[in-house]
Amino acid sequence: MRAWRLRTSLILLLALTTLVAAIIVGAAILTIRLPQIQQEASARAKESATQLVQLTEYFIGGIEAQLVPLAHLAAQPGALTSLQPHLDALVRQGGSFEAIYIANGDGLTKAVALAPGHHGKPSELLGADLSAKTLYRAVRQSAQPVWSDKYLSIISGELAFGVGLHAGDIIIIGEVRTQRIVDIVQAFTAQTQYPVIVLDSRAEWIAGDREGNGETHINWADRPTIHAALAGESPPPTMSIAGRTMHSGYALSPRLGWIFATGVPGGMANPAYRNTVIFVIFSLFGAIAVGLLLAPLWAARMLRPINLFSSVGRCPTGRCG
Amino acid sequence: MKTRPWLFALLLTLTACAPPEPLKLGFLAGLSGRGADLGTAGRNGALLAVDAVNAQGGIHGRPVELLVRDNEQSAETTVAAVEKLAADGVVAIIGPLLSSVAQTAVPVADKLGLVMVSPSVTASEFANKDDLFFRVASTTSDNTRRSAEAQYARGLRRIAIAYDLSNRAYTTDWKNEFRQAFEQLGGQIVATVEFTSGQDTGYADVVRQLGQARPDGLLLIANAIDTVHLIRQARNQGLAQPVIGVTWAATEQLLELGGRTIEGFNVTQFFNREDSSPRYVAFREAYRTRFRQEPGFVSVTSYDATRATLEALQRQGKQSLKQALLASGPYQGLQDEWNFDRFGDARRRAYVTEVRNGRFVVTD
Numbered sequence: 001m002r003a004w005r006l007r008t009s010l011i012l013l014l015a016l017t018t019l020v021a022a023i024i025v026g027a028a029i030l031t032i033r034l035p036q037i038q039q040e041a042s043a044r045a046k047e048s049a050t051q052l053v054q055l056t057e058y059f060i061g062g063i064e065a066q067l068v069p070l071a072h073l074a075a076q077p078g079a080l081t082s083l084q085p086h087l088d089a090l091v092r093q094g095g096s097f098e099a100i101y102i103a104n105g106d107g108l109t110k111a112v113a114l115a116p117g118h119h120g121k122p123s124e125l126l127g128a129d130l131s132a133k134t135l136y137r138a139v140r141q142s143a144q145p146v147w148s149d150k151y152l153s154i155i156s157g158e159l160a161f162g163v164g165l166h167a168g169d170i171i172i173i174g175e176v177r178t179q180r181i182v183d184i185v186q187a188f189t190a191q192t193q194y195p196v197i198v199l200d201s202r203a204e205w206i207a208g209d210r211e212g213n214g215e216t217h218i219n220w221a222d223r224p225t226i227h228a229a230l231a232g233e234s235p236p237p238t239m240s241i242a243g244r245t246m247h248s249g250y251a252l253s254p255r256l257g258w259i260f261a262t263g264v265p266g267g268m269a270n271p272a273y274r275n276t277v278i279f280v281i282f283s284l285f286g287a288i289a290v291g292l293l294l295a296p297l298w299a300a301r302m303l304r305p306i307n308l309f310s311s312v313g314r315c316p317t318g319r320c321g
Numbered sequence: 322m323k324t325r326p327w328l329f330a331l332l333l334t335l336t337a338c339a340p341p342e343p344l345k346l347g348f349l350a351g352l353s354g355r356g357a358d359l360g361t362a363g364r365n366g367a368l369l370a371v372d373a374v375n376a377q378g379g380i381h382g383r384p385v386e387l388l389v390r391d392n393e394q395s396a397e398t399t400v401a402a403v404e405k406l407a408a409d410g411v412v413a414i415i416g417p418l419l420s421s422v423a424q425t426a427v428p429v430a431d432k433l434g435l436v437m438v439s440p441s442v443t444a445s446e447f448a449n450k451d452d453l454f455f456r457v458a459s460t461t462s463d464n465t466r467r468s469a470e471a472q473y474a475r476g477l478r479r480i481a482i483a484y485d486l487s488n489r490a491y492t493t494d495w496k497n498e499f500r501q502a503f504e505q506l507g508g509q510i511v512a513t514v515e516f517t518s519g520q521d522t523g524y525a526d527v528v529r530q531l532g533q534a535r536p537d538g539l540l541l542i543a544n545a546i547d548t549v550h551l552i553r554q555a556r557n558q559g560l561a562q563p564v565i566g567v568t569w570a571a572t573e574q575l576l577e578l579g580g581r582t583i584e585g586f587n588v589t590q591f592f593n594r595e596d597s598s599p600r601y602v603a604f605r606e607a608y609r610t611r612f613r614q615e616p617g618f619v620s621v622t623s624y625d626a627t628r629a630t631l632e633a634l635q636r637q638g639k640q641s642l643k644q645a646l647l648a649s650g651p652y653q654g655l656q657d658e659w660n661f662d663r664f665g666d667a668r669r670r671a672y673v674t675e676v677r678n679g680r681f682v683v684t685d
Contacts, residue, residue: 132679
């Protein structure tokens with residue numbers, strides 16, 4: 001075995017002690033803190049999604065509320081024939097609805113109003129049978145206003161969202177252009193610092209951070225987080241959004257039935273995670289640098305008495321100093 | 322330079338551990354606007370086929386990824402979408418669904434050397450051409466002959482036709498082929514009225530012109546929405562004649578949008594919703610579970626088109642995909658066995674159906 005000088009051994013001992021201590025403390029910090037950061041990220045994703053749901057529902061509620069006075073009027077006996085001016089006023093002035101129509105208990109449309117610039121002729125839409133429409137059926141069975149998923153409108157021929165409510169036997173349905181809803185949702189999602197996707201209850205794309213990408217045209221039901229949301233289960237810890245793996249959280253909109261999924265960056269893309277890792281690495285290198293700087297000095301200081309003894313021991317032979 | 326065997330071994334191990342690159346397959350259809358119901362149903366069928374193949378280990382161990390593009394029913398977007406799919410490295414494209422879109426898409430794909438397999442394009446102008454365009458559905462002439470025979474057999478002799486110019490390649494072909502087949506049987510086309518979907522022309526005017534010819538049957542060559550509007554206008558104007566439609570309209574949306582208005586509506590299509598074969602029943606259950614909807618005819622043909630393409634890719638070897646598609650048949654579809662002819666056209670069994678109590682019922 002190679003014999004080291006005492007000074008070298010002392011330098012190594014002091015430097016290694018510092019290094020090992022730094023590694024142990026750093027590993028402890030990483031072991032404890034990193035999972036905490038990941039949990040915090042998931043909680044933040046969930047919180048962000050919940051806030052988006054609340055904001056969206058607040059504004060959606062505003063659109064829905066425009067139909068409520070109409071429902072009160074429609075509930076009056078014999079009011080059906082006098083509702084047309086109110087419908088026309090609502091589509092012209094409200095700006096929210098592409099079309100509003102009123103159906104009787106048999107599902108036949110009795111009054112229709114179309115937004116200005118619409119191709120259709122309202123008179124040709126009278127008598128349309130809505131009885132097989134999913135939204136019509138859902139409204140009939142609900143005491144509350146009901147929102148649809150994205151659907152093909154018989155009135156406009158375009159993809160739309162419908163909101164319906166009933167007053168007695170009378171059903172009132174308002175159709176909102178998908179772009180109007182997308183604009184509202186995107187106004188909120190743009191304010192969040194995290195990627196967001198909003199899907200209807202069939203996991204079809206409504207809005208989010210992937211506009212213009214092919215992913216807006218796929219059905220998301222097979223993604224683990226969305227699958228969990230549809231099944232009412234806890235989401236997996238991560239999901240892939242915008243090509244990156246993120247800590248996921250979702251919230252369901254009770255009013256709309258839509259899924260709001262948010263991803264908070266995971267791993268080194270997460271600032272808290274990254275800062276912690278960088279802090280530990282810098283601490284480690286700092287400890288090594290300080291150790292390497294101080295160890296020789298400290299070793300020299302420790303060896304001074306021994307060196308003194310050694311030089312005194314050499315005096316009888318005439319080799320003092 | 323001194324070689325280091327351990328370094329090569331390490332690199333080899335790392336390469337072996339890397340997940341295989343997905344095999345990209347394109348899907349092109351109208352997923353917005355008036356044809357969105359057809360596009361979405363087709364996309365869903367293709368997604369289920371890709372899922373099924375991936376569940377079996379993919380193609381030569383590579384997972385399949387479906388890249389979906391919306392052509393927005395516009396020629397410009399169609400060209401851009403095909404070029405984008407080619408740039409993304411797809412091996413083939415499933416689609417398009419409309420003949421008018423195929424007129425734009427096929428030359429572009431041909432130029433790029435991309436095979437296209439359409440689930441529902443039937444126009445005769447694509448038949449008997451030795452190109453890279455394959456079709457899973459029977460040609461319009463097959464459908465019109467079957468439909469004309471069925472209408473003649475039920476006693477119709479004077480038929481008035483309304484057809485939509487927004488999908489002209491399909492609708493004019495249908496009109497011409499039906500006229501030929503029906504007149505050969507001894508029937509007569511008493512009026513043809515054109516309209517353009519989504520434009521200001523009222524449905525009432527179209528129906529009025531049809532009615533003036535005093536037909537004993539109305540043939541509507543239009544999509545689901547326009548078909549519903551035209552039938553309602555016909556009934557509003559007191560026209561009680563039987564109404565015949567085309568496969569393009571026979572989507573699940575038609576049943577929902579039409580309600581009782583479309584009772585008795587007659588259409589020839591290559592889809593039997595009452596099929597109780599285990600293969601189709603399993604597909605329908607998977608479809609309902611995944612998409613919370615009923616599958617439509619184009620869901621089935623999209624599934625078949627995608628499975629056939631992936632099967633050919635699996636068997637491809639050193640052949641081109643075109644050769645593999647032509648050589649790998651016959652294909653077991655969800656409802657029947659079918660094959661491509663040497664021009665890549667298919668012939669499928671057609672069913673004469675009628676809407677009864679809100680459902681398509683096979684009558685012949």
